[in-house]
Amino acid sequence: MAVNPRLNEAVEIFRELGWDTADVADAPTLPLGTKEQQKVALAGLRTGDWGEYGKVGPDTYGWISAVDVDETMLALFELRLGVIPHRALWLLQHADDVVLARCVAQRGEAYASKFIDEVCNPRLRASEHSLSVHGEVAVRLVCELGLPVPEKIDYLKDWAVVALAALTGDVAEIPWPEKHALPTFEELRPSFDEHWPAALHSGVPMTGPLGKLLSAAVKAGLIERSAGMEQLFASLDAAVRPGDRKALTSLIVNDIAVTDDELVTRVDALIPVLSHGEGPIVESFGPRLIANVADDLVGEVALACLYVKTQKAVRQVLTALKQRDFPRQASAELLYDRLSELAQSRDKATAKLAEAVLANWNVTPAVASEEPEVTGLWQPTPQLWNVPRFEVDEVTPEALTEALRVLTSRGDIAVLDLDAERFLALAVALANHSLDDTRRALSGISSALWAQVVRNWLAGDPARPRWQAGSFLWYMRVESTFDHLGQIPCLLSQPSRVDLSVEFDDLVASLEKYAAAGVPVLQADLVMALARLDVTKADANASLPEVPVKLANGRLLLRNTAQVIMSYLKRPFVDMEAPFASSDRNGILAWPKSLVGLDRNMVVNDRIGRYFGVFPNWGDALNIDLDRRLYLDVASVMARQLARSAKPLGPGGAVNLLAVQRHGRPQHATESALALQEAWERGLLLPGVADIDYLDWGAQLSSIASFVESLRDAADRGMLSVVWPVLDDVLVASLKAPRMLAGTAEAAQAMQDYVGEVLAAVSSGVAPASALEVPGVRALAARSGSSKAVVAAKAVVKQLPDRQVEPPQPTTPAFDVARFERIWPATAGTKPNIPDGATYSLRESSSNTKQPHLQFDMVVPSYPASVFEIKSLTRLFLEIREERQASSKRVNQDEPEGKESWLYWDGDALVADDSRNRSEATPELSDALIAVLIAYAGVRADNVHQKQEWAADRLQELAEKEAYGSAAVRAATIGLLPYHEVWSPARVVYTLEKQPELLPFLWPTLSEPLRFAGNQDTVPKWANRVLDVVTLHAEILLEATRRGYVPTDTWDGIGVLAAKKGSSAALKKARVLAADFGTAKSRS
Incomplete structure (x- = not known):
């Protein structure tokens, strides 16, 4: 712990002025002392560590503070003195928003602006749209000081949350709203007209509070109609996210109530918006424009609309065309080809409407060719590429600044890829030339989380704060590198190739530079270099320089580099198997004995996805974060790096690279599409390798329709050989499911569209005959019925030759006793029920979200005059999982508004406590507490606070801890079923589809x-x-x-x-x- 030597003097002045015994509410008016006292206090508070994590008791580690006074009061004292906000906020624990704002405001507008920049930060908000920790204070400062509205998206997101709460009472995006002193709308009104246009122009998502706020403001007459309309149309034209366009359209149509004439005057601007092909936008504007624009514009408007992605919207556009008198010939000719296509649509209603439009115009639709057009989408698989060398290129301040710009353009994304490696290599190389040039080149560093190490270095502080107990391997390498800029000759772990691998000869050459410079290699850099090494290609008899190894704590390892490397070549890291489930993301990295001592101060047991880019020679295990459901921004960066691999992609990497194509923001989708093309052209995507068992890493197969769209994109770009077997695998998986999965028809129809291409490829010898086996589509075609999926499958099989070899008839497999005993051990779920005598009821209560909340009301025998309104569990089900208690609001005659209370089983009875007291709670859960857990596992989750998978995970964890058994679940289920209209068993048993190991309990x-x-x-x-x-x-x-x-x-x-x-x-x-x-x- 590097404590400021004058900290004690500063704390003593803090005490002398009475701050240590005063109330927080008095902080804005407490004395700051004489100028001399302020000077001394500032000298002791401006720099130095506030404490560190360390041993605080036997086998117990925690925070060891460098001060023995109230840290919140000391932080407010710092703010009043003018210590930089970033430093003061390290200490600030809890403070009243009004008090904090008053303390900051006393330092003036410039200081307040710095404070706002610091606190309005994505790292300080719980979810994308929620209020950041001190966001309300930032809004209050702008309004009270009359500051110019900050053109900063994170400030404006906070303003939208606060303004929505003030105008409508909607506090859904405010964590613990009762702890905030929110301003009234009267306080926000003077700057409202400056704020809302700024929020629109800055790109604040309309899918969050801003959309609700503007809707409420229009209805309340706070936004003048004509000005509001201009702003909304301008934002609609500039919007890049489909969700934003949908929300803006709703505001324009439903709240502003745009007229037909007003739409017609903006037709030129609306046509590009319509061409995105999004159903809600086309439905809202398309038919109205078609009915009212001039004849010469009908064709252009309708053509933009007729490529919309939903059949419902297509039919509405066709209906509008049918009702429109014949436009001029030019419009009819422009629409002829598209209308002829739609007249052949599989959707009968669409085809009928398209035919009617053409008939009304006395035009005969084009006749579809009997033979499908073949364009050669089944291409030979490209040869595996030769991975290029990694090049740093020219080492200049401008090059380093550009490398920094590339990384900061990603925001908080921290992925180890080629761009990150080029940035670090340039920083090391430039620092060896000029530290001053390096500082100037990095001076524009952003507030991104990963960049904290650079900001610390620029401020002259250690890259890793001493309070931080340890770092992940790749981040420790960054920290130690910046702590030693200008001192190390190069990075040992600098990649040899663009796949991030390190070749043995390059490693030896780098070691020789260290030996010549007489400096030790750095702990994390050495480990990273070895992790990137292909040990099968290393020379075990090589003569290596005996360079010392410097650990993160400054000491030297007892072994030298040569000894470590030779030991590692015999006992390296071992590749891990790819996980099949999201819950396996936390796989533990096995640390080899050869690297004993090199894991000091390093966080090793973290989720395996963090090691992407660390082990370039490994397979799918590291690709777990390439997931279309999560980390969409991360996935696009990962995809580009995955496309630089030296070996063909494995089943997980291949199928999820295909899946991420159509997800995320446009820039992410563009990067992912480029990555897919690169992977194909480099011979990294092999037909038959992508395995849908790994799609979304073993999650319940879902969103098949959008996945099929991604597969179509790939097929249309010449990758049909990769896509065709995946489409059939989708059908196989759907047929194995308890019921046919949504999206099955889309997969079958895609196979119908591509079967001609496959037949032609087999005929020409480009594709093997086995491509026509397709067991999934054949099995689907054998089903009875006239569903779209079955009809499409029959159309495919009709064109296929009979199987050359009939598949063996399925036999009933022998019962797998071993599997059963793994799922259902004899003692699993046998814990007896603990009846607590509580009674409960369920009802729906209103909420600020689209979905009503489930209200669980409980009456406990020990408190018969009270009703305990159980709160909806948090997204981690923390209360019951860790604390074995439920948070509630206790309502009775004395407390009609309710008082916070915590219910837990003490071994004899359910007990209510006013504080979050865990000391007396037993490890067991009584049946009413199990009922709470089962109840909230069976309601539609509020997507802000909870996901259905979290309930399943908590049920699994508590089962493993033997906190409950099937008897308690039976009692809970019987008690809940009378309320099945608000609580659905279907959502509870959904958990069992993918987690049969919960059957003994559930x-x-x-x-x-x-x-x-x-x-x-x-x-x-x-x-x-x-x-x-x-x-x-x-x-x-x-x-x-x-x-x-x-x-x-x-x-x-x-x-x-x-x-x-x-x-x-x-x-x-x-x-x-x-x-x-x-x-x-x-x-x-």
């Missing part, structure tokens, strides 16, 4: 809903999904019943449903199941 969420459904006059809709999951896991559930793990009468509900009259899908499924479950008997 089987009552299958049996009890079916028993309940059997007793209803009308079978609930959710019964269909519950029966699907029983069907999926029937083999396991039947074996558990035979072994006596589940009572034999458990499945009586299936028999009752099977006996009901009717022909619904649910009853048919119950009858199929009844044959087996009705005869299942215990063998015990």
Whole structure:
């Protein structure tokens, strides 16, 4: 800990002035002392560590503060004195927003502006749209001091949250709103007209609070109609995100209530917007424009609309054309080809409308060719490329500034790729020439999180703050490199090739530079160099310089570099298998014995995705963050680096590279598309390798339609050989699911569109005959029915030759006893229920989000006069998972508005506590607390605070900790079912589809809903999904019943449903199941 030597003097003055005993509310008016006292205090507070993490007790580590006074008060004292906001905010824990704003305001406008820049930061907000930690203070400062509105997106996002809360009371994006002293709208009104246009122009997402705010403001008459319309249309023209265009369109149409004439005057600007092909925009503007523009513009407007991505919107446009009198010949000719295409559409309603339009215009549609056009989309697979050398290029301040610009343009993305390596290599090389030039080149560093190390270096501080216990390998390398700029001759881990690999000869050459300079190599740099080495190509008999190794703590390793390397060549890092599930992202890196001592101060046991770029010779394990559902900005950067690989991509990398093509913002989609093309041209994408079992890394197969669109894009660019087997695999997976998956029709229709290309490729010898086997589409075509998927599959198979070799008839596989015993150990889920006597009810309550909240009301025996309104669990279910308690609002006659309370089981009864007291909570969960968990696992999640997968993960973790058993789940499910209209068992059992290991605990969420459904006059809709999951896991559930793990009468509900009259899908499924479950008997 590097404490400022004058810190004690500063703290003593703090005490002398009475700050240590004063109330926080008095901070704005407390004395600052004489000028001399202020000078001494500033000298002690401006620099130095505030503390460090270390050992605070036996086997206990925590924060060791360098001061023994209230840190919040000391931070406010610093702000009043004018210490830079960044430093003061390190200490600030909790402070009243008004008090904090008053303290900052006293330093004047310039200081307040610096404070705003510091606190309005994406790193300080919980989610994309939520209020940052001190965002309300920033807004208050701008309004109270009359500052110019900051043209900074993160400030304006905070303003939108605060203004929305002030105008409408919507606090959904404010964490712990009761802890904020939010300004009134009267306080915000004077600058409102400057703020909202600035927010629009700065690109604040309309999908967040800004869209709601502008809608409410228009309705309240706060935005003058004509001015508002001009601003909104200008923003619509400039918007790059589809969600923003949709929200702006809604404002223009529904709130501003734009007239037809006003739309017509803006037709030239609207045509490019319509050409994006987005349903909501075309539906809102297209038909109205077609009905009202001049004849010579009908063709141009309609053509932009007719390529919209949804059939609903296409039909609306065609209907408008049908109702329009014949436009001029020029418009008709412009639309002829597209209308002829639509007249051949698979969608009968679309085709009929297109034919009607042409008929009204007395035009005959073009006749489709009997033979599909073949353009040669099945291309031979390119040869594997030779990976180019890594080049730093010219070492100049301008080059370093440009490398920095490339990285900062990504925002907070921190991915180890070619651009990151070029930046670091340039910094080292330029620093060896001139440290002053290096500082000037880096002076424009942004506030991005990853750039903190550079900002620290520029400020003369250690790259890694001493309070930080350790760093990840790649980040420690960056930190140690900047701490030694101008002292090291080069980076040992500087890549030899653009795939980021290090060749042994280059490593030896770099070591010789260190030996010549007489300086030790750095810990993380050495480890990174070895991680990037292909040990199979290294010379185990090479003579290496014996250079010392400097550790992060400044000491030298007992072994020298030569000894470490020779040991490592015998015992290197071992490649990991690719994970199949998101929960496996936290795979632990096995640290080799050869590198003992080199993991000091290093965070090793982190999620495996963090090592992307560290081990370029490894396979799919490192590609886990290449995921279309998460990290879309990261995925595009990863994709470009993946396309620089030396070896063909594995099954996970290949399928997810295909999947990320159509996701994220336009710039990300462009980068991903370029990466796919590069990977193909470099021979990295091999036909038959991409495996949909790895799509989204084992998540429930979803969003198939958009995935198929990505596959179509790739096929149309000559990668049909890669795409064709993936499309068929999608059909195979869909047919294995409990019910055919959404998007199956799109996959089958894509195969129908491309089958002619495949047949031609096989005929010409470009594709193997095995390309026509396609078991998925053949199996789908064998199904009865007239669904779009089946019809398309039959059309494909009709064109295919019969199989050369008939596949063997499927046989019933032998029951996998080992798998069953892995899923259902004899003691799993056997924990007895702990009845607590509580009663509860469920209801929907209003919310500030689109979805109503579930309200769980509980009455506890020990407090019969109170109702405990259980709060919706946080996104991590932290309260029950870690603390075994539920947060609630206790309502009674004395506290009609409710008082915060915490419920937990103390071993004898449910106890309510006013504080978050965990010391007396037992590891067990009583049945009412289990009911809370099951209840919130079965509601539609608010996407701001919770995702359905989190509930499943928490149920799994608590099961592993034996915190509950099936008896408690049964009691909870029975108690919840009377409220099935607001709570759906279907969402609970969704968890079991992909996590059969939860069956020993959650089987009552299958049996009890079916028993309940059997007793209803009308079978609930959710019964269909519950029966699907029983069907999926029937083999396991039947074996558990035979072994006596589940009572034999458990499945009586299936028999009752099977006996009901009717022909619904649910009853048919119950009858199929009844044959087996009705005869299942215990063998015990």
